Amino acid sequence: MSKTAVVIYNLGGPDSLEAVRPFLQNLFSDPQILRVPGLLRVALAWFIAWRRTSAARQIYQQIGGRSPILPETNKQAAALQSLLGESYRVFIAMRYWHPLVDSVVSSIKDWSPDQVVLVPLFPQFSTTTTGSFMRVWQSATKKAGLFLPTAQACCWPEAEGFVGAIARLTDQAIATVPDNTPCRILFSAHGLPERFIVAGDPYAAQVERTVASVCARLKNPSVDHVVCYQSRVGPLEWLRPYTEDEIRRAGEEGVSVVLVPVAFVSEHSETLVELDIEYRELARKAGVFKYLRVPTVNTDNKFIESLAAMVRSMPKTGIVPGGSACNGGFVDCPCANTAA
Secondary structure (H helix, E strand, O other), X not given: OOOEEEEEEEOOOOOOHHHHHHHHHHHHOOOOOOOOOHHHHHHHHHHHHHHHHHHHHHHHHOOOOOOOHHHHHHHXXXXXXXXXXXXXXEEEEEOOOOOEHHHHHHHHHHHOOOEEEEEEOOOOOOOOOHHHHHHHHHHHHHHHOOOOOEEEEOOOOOOHHHHHHHHHHHHHHHXXXXXXXXXXXXXXXXXXXXXXXXXXXXXXXXXXXXXXXXXXXXXXXXXXXXXXXXXXXXXXXXXXXXXXXXXXXXXXXXXXXEEEEOOOOOOOHHHHHHHHXXXXXXXXXXXXXXXXXXXXXXXOHHHHHHHHHHHHHOXXXXXXXXXXXXXXXXXXXXXXXXXX
Protein backbone atom coordinates (compact mmCIF):
# COMPACT_ATOMS: atom_id res chain seq x y z
CA MET A 1 0.00 0.00 0.00
CA SER A 2 1.34 3.40 -1.00
CA LYS A 3 1.99 5.74 1.93
CA THR A 4 1.65 9.54 1.84
CA ALA A 5 3.01 11.87 4.49
CA VAL A 6 0.82 14.97 4.81
CA VAL A 7 2.46 17.97 6.44
CA ILE A 8 0.17 20.74 7.65
CA TYR A 9 2.08 23.76 8.83
CA ASN A 10 1.69 27.11 10.51
CA LEU A 11 3.87 29.76 12.16
CA GLY A 12 3.76 28.27 15.66
CA GLY A 13 3.85 30.07 18.97
CA PRO A 14 5.58 29.91 22.34
CA ASP A 15 4.50 27.01 24.54
CA SER A 16 5.48 28.79 27.77
CA LEU A 17 6.35 32.29 28.91
CA GLU A 18 10.03 31.27 28.92
CA ALA A 19 9.73 30.40 25.23
CA VAL A 20 8.50 33.85 24.20
CA ARG A 21 11.94 35.40 23.67
CA PRO A 22 13.49 32.53 21.65
CA PHE A 23 10.28 32.34 19.60
CA LEU A 24 10.54 36.05 18.78
CA GLN A 25 14.22 35.69 17.96
CA ASN A 26 13.43 32.86 15.53
CA LEU A 27 10.71 35.00 13.95
CA PHE A 28 12.83 38.08 13.41
CA SER A 29 15.85 36.06 12.27
CA ASP A 30 13.86 35.01 9.20
CA PRO A 31 15.17 36.88 6.13
CA GLN A 32 11.61 36.86 4.74
CA ILE A 33 10.45 38.84 7.77
CA LEU A 34 13.37 41.14 8.52
CA ARG A 35 14.71 41.99 5.08
CA VAL A 36 18.14 43.37 5.89
CA PRO A 37 21.65 41.93 5.35
CA GLY A 38 22.58 38.84 7.38
CA LEU A 39 24.85 40.19 10.10
CA LEU A 40 22.62 43.21 10.67
CA ARG A 41 19.57 40.92 10.79
CA VAL A 42 21.18 38.77 13.52
CA ALA A 43 21.83 41.82 15.67
CA LEU A 44 18.42 43.36 15.00
CA ALA A 45 16.62 40.08 15.69
CA TRP A 46 18.31 39.83 19.08
CA PHE A 47 17.46 43.46 19.89
CA ILE A 48 13.82 43.31 18.73
CA ALA A 49 13.23 40.05 20.60
CA TRP A 50 14.74 41.52 23.75
CA ARG A 51 12.69 44.71 23.43
CA ARG A 52 9.36 42.97 22.67
CA THR A 53 9.58 40.07 25.13
CA SER A 54 7.94 41.81 28.07
CA ALA A 55 4.94 43.04 26.08
CA ALA A 56 4.56 39.69 24.33
CA ARG A 57 4.62 37.82 27.64
CA GLN A 58 1.81 40.05 28.91
CA ILE A 59 -0.22 39.08 25.84
CA TYR A 60 0.29 35.36 26.40
CA GLN A 61 -0.44 35.69 30.13
CA GLN A 62 -3.97 36.70 29.13
CA ILE A 63 -4.53 33.37 27.34
CA GLY A 64 -3.01 30.90 29.77
CA GLY A 65 0.70 31.62 29.45
CA ARG A 66 1.17 29.99 26.06
CA SER A 67 0.03 30.08 22.46
CA PRO A 68 -2.96 27.83 21.71
CA ILE A 69 -1.91 27.35 18.10
CA LEU A 70 -0.27 23.93 18.49
CA PRO A 71 -3.13 22.36 20.51
CA GLU A 72 -5.59 23.77 17.96
CA THR A 73 -3.51 22.45 15.08
CA ASN A 74 -3.35 19.05 16.78
CA LYS A 75 -7.16 18.97 16.68
CA GLN A 76 -7.16 19.89 13.00
CA ALA A 77 -4.57 17.21 12.27
CA ALA A 78 -6.62 14.57 14.10
CA ALA A 79 -9.77 15.54 12.20
CA LEU A 80 -7.92 15.44 8.89
CA GLN A 81 -6.31 12.11 9.73
CA SER A 82 -9.71 10.55 10.44
CA LEU A 83 -10.91 11.52 6.95
CA LEU A 84 -7.79 10.48 5.05
CA GLY A 85 -7.36 6.98 6.48
CA GLU A 86 -4.39 4.76 7.20
CA SER A 87 -2.56 5.19 3.88
CA TYR A 88 -1.89 8.77 4.95
CA ARG A 89 -0.18 10.09 8.05
CA VAL A 90 -0.64 13.72 9.06
CA PHE A 91 2.38 15.51 10.50
CA ILE A 92 2.47 19.00 11.99
CA ALA A 93 5.32 21.44 11.42
CA MET A 94 5.76 24.97 12.74
CA ARG A 95 8.01 27.61 11.29
CA TYR A 96 9.25 29.38 14.42
CA TRP A 97 8.64 27.01 17.33
CA HIS A 98 8.22 23.33 18.06
CA PRO A 99 7.66 21.05 16.28
CA LEU A 100 10.28 22.63 14.04
CA VAL A 101 10.86 21.50 10.47
CA ASP A 102 14.07 19.52 11.08
CA SER A 103 12.44 17.26 13.66
CA VAL A 104 9.38 16.72 11.48
CA VAL A 105 11.52 15.77 8.49
CA SER A 106 13.27 13.20 10.69
CA SER A 107 9.94 11.71 11.77
CA ILE A 108 8.74 11.50 8.18
CA LYS A 109 11.95 9.80 7.13
CA ASP A 110 11.47 7.20 9.88
CA TRP A 111 7.95 6.45 8.61
CA SER A 112 9.29 5.86 5.05
CA PRO A 113 6.44 7.22 2.95
CA ASP A 114 6.30 7.04 -0.85
CA GLN A 115 5.48 10.72 -1.26
CA VAL A 116 4.93 13.94 0.70
CA VAL A 117 2.13 16.49 0.46
CA LEU A 118 2.65 19.93 2.03
CA VAL A 119 -0.47 21.90 2.99
CA PRO A 120 -0.10 25.41 4.42
CA LEU A 121 -2.59 26.51 7.04
CA PHE A 122 -2.29 29.94 5.45
CA PRO A 123 -5.18 30.29 2.97
CA GLN A 124 -3.46 33.13 1.12
CA PHE A 125 0.12 32.88 -0.13
CA SER A 126 2.74 35.27 1.18
CA THR A 127 6.51 35.20 1.00
CA THR A 128 6.47 35.77 4.77
CA THR A 129 4.48 32.60 5.53
CA THR A 130 4.20 29.85 2.90
CA GLY A 131 7.22 31.16 1.01
CA SER A 132 9.33 31.15 4.15
CA PHE A 133 8.29 27.60 5.01
CA MET A 134 9.08 26.39 1.48
CA ARG A 135 12.61 27.71 1.86
CA VAL A 136 13.35 25.99 5.18
CA TRP A 137 11.63 22.77 4.06
CA GLN A 138 13.91 22.48 1.05
CA SER A 139 16.95 23.08 3.22
CA ALA A 140 15.87 20.57 5.89
CA THR A 141 15.02 17.77 3.43
CA LYS A 142 18.32 18.23 1.60
CA LYS A 143 20.22 18.12 4.89
CA ALA A 144 18.37 14.96 5.99
CA GLY A 145 18.61 13.25 2.61
CA LEU A 146 14.83 13.02 2.28
CA PHE A 147 14.38 12.91 -1.48
CA LEU A 148 10.76 11.96 -2.14
CA PRO A 149 8.15 13.07 -4.66
CA THR A 150 6.66 16.16 -3.02
CA ALA A 151 3.60 18.21 -3.88
CA GLN A 152 3.15 21.66 -2.33
CA ALA A 153 -0.18 23.46 -2.16
CA CYS A 154 0.66 27.08 -2.88
CA CYS A 155 -2.55 28.56 -1.47
CA TRP A 156 -6.30 28.03 -1.26
CA PRO A 157 -7.94 31.46 -0.85
CA GLU A 158 -11.24 30.29 -2.34
CA ALA A 159 -11.42 26.71 -1.05
CA GLU A 160 -15.12 25.87 -0.81
CA GLY A 161 -15.06 24.43 2.70
CA PHE A 162 -13.04 27.39 3.98
CA VAL A 163 -15.07 30.25 2.51
CA GLY A 164 -18.33 28.38 3.06
CA ALA A 165 -17.57 27.97 6.77
CA ILE A 166 -16.70 31.65 7.13
CA ALA A 167 -19.89 32.68 5.34
CA ARG A 168 -22.03 30.44 7.53
CA LEU A 169 -20.44 31.71 10.75
CA THR A 170 -20.73 35.31 9.56
CA ASP A 171 -24.43 34.91 8.74
CA GLN A 172 -24.98 33.51 12.24
CA ALA A 173 -23.34 36.60 13.76
CA ILE A 174 -25.26 39.03 11.54
CA ALA A 175 -28.53 37.37 12.60
CA THR A 176 -27.91 38.51 16.20
CA VAL A 177 -27.71 42.20 15.27
CA PRO A 178 -31.06 43.97 15.87
CA ASP A 179 -32.97 44.55 12.63
CA ASN A 180 -33.10 48.31 13.11
CA THR A 181 -29.33 48.59 13.59
CA PRO A 182 -27.02 48.91 10.58
CA CYS A 183 -23.97 46.66 10.68
CA ARG A 184 -20.70 46.44 8.80
CA ILE A 185 -18.53 43.39 8.33
CA LEU A 186 -14.86 44.03 8.93
CA PHE A 187 -12.91 41.27 7.21
CA SER A 188 -9.66 41.51 9.15
CA ALA A 189 -6.43 39.91 7.94
CA HIS A 190 -2.96 39.97 9.42
CA GLY A 191 -1.13 42.98 8.04
CA LEU A 192 2.00 43.10 5.91
CA PRO A 193 4.40 45.96 5.13
CA GLU A 194 3.19 47.76 2.02
CA ARG A 195 6.62 47.50 0.39
CA PHE A 196 6.33 43.70 0.35
CA ILE A 197 3.19 44.02 -1.79
CA VAL A 198 4.84 46.57 -4.06
CA ALA A 199 7.73 44.13 -4.51
CA GLY A 200 5.34 41.47 -5.83
CA ASP A 201 3.80 39.59 -2.88
CA PRO A 202 0.25 38.41 -3.85
CA TYR A 203 -1.08 38.27 -0.30
CA ALA A 204 -3.38 41.31 -0.37
CA ALA A 205 -4.88 40.33 -3.72
CA GLN A 206 -5.56 36.83 -2.41
CA VAL A 207 -7.21 38.22 0.72
CA GLU A 208 -9.51 40.19 -1.59
CA ARG A 209 -10.30 36.96 -3.46
CA THR A 210 -11.23 35.24 -0.21
CA VAL A 211 -13.52 38.09 0.84
CA ALA A 212 -15.24 38.21 -2.56
CA SER A 213 -15.82 34.47 -2.37
CA VAL A 214 -17.21 34.69 1.17
CA CYS A 215 -19.52 37.58 0.30
CA ALA A 216 -20.92 35.66 -2.66
CA ARG A 217 -22.07 32.97 -0.21
CA LEU A 218 -23.67 35.26 2.37
CA LYS A 219 -27.45 35.47 2.64
CA ASN A 220 -27.04 39.13 1.73
CA PRO A 221 -24.11 39.28 -0.72
CA SER A 222 -24.28 43.08 -0.90
CA VAL A 223 -23.88 43.61 2.85
CA ASP A 224 -21.73 46.59 3.86
CA HIS A 225 -18.17 45.34 4.33
CA VAL A 226 -14.54 46.45 4.43
CA VAL A 227 -11.29 44.53 4.06
CA CYS A 228 -8.83 45.72 6.70
CA TYR A 229 -5.56 44.71 8.33
CA GLN A 230 -4.40 44.18 11.91
CA SER A 231 -1.26 43.37 13.91
CA ARG A 232 1.14 45.87 12.44
CA VAL A 233 4.47 46.50 14.18
CA GLY A 234 7.39 48.82 13.59
CA PRO A 235 7.74 52.10 11.71
CA LEU A 236 7.02 50.86 8.16
CA GLU A 237 3.84 51.69 6.26
CA TRP A 238 1.58 48.62 6.41
CA LEU A 239 -1.41 47.55 4.37
CA ARG A 240 -4.41 49.83 4.89
CA PRO A 241 -7.03 50.39 6.07
CA TYR A 242 -6.09 49.42 9.60
CA THR A 243 -8.69 47.43 11.52
CA GLU A 244 -8.61 49.75 14.53
CA ASP A 245 -9.29 52.77 12.29
CA GLU A 246 -12.32 51.00 10.80
CA ILE A 247 -13.64 50.22 14.28
CA ARG A 248 -13.37 53.90 15.19
CA ARG A 249 -15.14 54.88 11.96
CA ALA A 250 -17.94 52.42 12.69
CA GLY A 251 -18.41 54.06 16.08
CA GLU A 252 -18.56 57.51 14.50
CA GLU A 253 -21.14 56.34 11.97
CA GLY A 254 -23.33 54.45 14.44
CA VAL A 255 -22.67 51.08 12.80
CA SER A 256 -22.41 47.74 14.60
CA VAL A 257 -19.33 45.65 13.78
CA VAL A 258 -19.17 42.00 12.78
CA LEU A 259 -15.45 41.30 12.77
CA VAL A 260 -14.35 38.31 10.69
CA PRO A 261 -10.76 36.97 10.84
CA VAL A 262 -10.34 36.05 7.21
CA ALA A 263 -6.72 34.87 7.07
CA PHE A 264 -6.55 32.72 10.22
CA VAL A 265 -7.82 29.14 10.50
CA SER A 266 -7.34 28.68 14.26
CA GLU A 267 -7.44 30.80 17.38
CA HIS A 268 -4.25 32.38 18.64
CA SER A 269 -3.01 35.60 20.22
CA GLU A 270 -4.10 37.79 17.30
CA THR A 271 -7.70 36.62 17.69
CA LEU A 272 -8.02 35.88 21.41
CA VAL A 273 -6.20 39.00 22.61
CA GLU A 274 -6.06 41.54 19.80
CA LEU A 275 -9.59 40.99 18.47
CA ASP A 276 -11.42 39.75 21.57
CA ILE A 277 -9.86 41.98 24.21
CA GLU A 278 -8.04 44.97 22.71
CA TYR A 279 -10.34 45.70 19.78
CA ARG A 280 -13.47 44.96 21.81
CA GLU A 281 -12.38 47.61 24.31
CA LEU A 282 -11.57 49.97 21.45
CA ALA A 283 -15.07 49.40 20.05
CA ARG A 284 -16.61 50.18 23.44
CA LYS A 285 -14.68 53.43 23.72
CA ALA A 286 -15.50 54.33 20.11
CA GLY A 287 -19.20 53.95 20.77
CA VAL A 288 -19.80 50.91 18.57
CA PHE A 289 -23.34 49.74 19.36
CA LYS A 290 -22.55 46.03 19.05
CA TYR A 291 -19.20 44.32 18.47
CA LEU A 292 -19.29 40.69 17.35
CA ARG A 293 -16.28 38.59 16.55
CA VAL A 294 -16.78 35.59 14.28
CA PRO A 295 -14.73 32.52 15.33
CA THR A 296 -12.08 31.02 13.08
CA VAL A 297 -12.93 27.86 11.14
CA ASN A 298 -10.91 25.61 13.47
CA THR A 299 -12.17 22.03 12.94
CA ASP A 300 -15.35 22.91 11.05
CA ASN A 301 -16.36 19.74 9.20
CA LYS A 302 -16.62 21.36 5.79
CA PHE A 303 -13.28 23.06 6.23
CA ILE A 304 -11.51 19.83 7.15
CA GLU A 305 -13.26 18.05 4.27
CA SER A 306 -11.87 20.68 1.89
CA LEU A 307 -8.35 20.04 3.20
CA ALA A 308 -8.83 16.30 2.74
CA ALA A 309 -10.10 16.80 -0.81
CA MET A 310 -7.08 18.99 -1.52
CA VAL A 311 -4.70 16.32 -0.27
CA ARG A 312 -6.35 13.53 -2.27
CA SER A 313 -6.30 15.54 -5.48
CA MET A 314 -2.66 16.63 -5.26
CA PRO A 315 -0.33 15.41 -8.00
CA LYS A 316 2.86 13.48 -7.24
CA THR A 317 5.10 16.53 -7.44
CA GLY A 318 5.05 20.24 -8.05
CA ILE A 319 3.61 23.47 -6.65
CA VAL A 320 -0.14 23.56 -7.03
CA PRO A 321 -1.94 26.92 -7.36
CA GLY A 322 -5.16 27.52 -5.49
CA GLY A 323 -7.86 28.43 -7.97
CA SER A 324 -6.94 31.02 -10.57
CA ALA A 325 -3.21 31.61 -10.81
CA CYS A 326 -1.77 34.97 -9.80
CA ASN A 327 -1.18 37.26 -12.73
CA GLY A 328 2.29 38.28 -13.83
CA GLY A 329 2.23 41.38 -11.63
CA PHE A 330 2.88 39.28 -8.54
CA VAL A 331 6.41 38.18 -9.21
CA ASP A 332 6.75 36.60 -5.75
CA CYS A 333 3.96 34.10 -6.39
CA PRO A 334 5.50 30.68 -7.19
CA CYS A 335 2.55 29.97 -9.48
CA ALA A 336 2.46 33.34 -11.24
CA ASN A 337 3.04 31.76 -14.62
CA THR A 338 1.13 28.55 -13.97
CA ALA A 339 -2.14 28.00 -15.75
CA ALA A 340 -5.09 27.40 -13.45
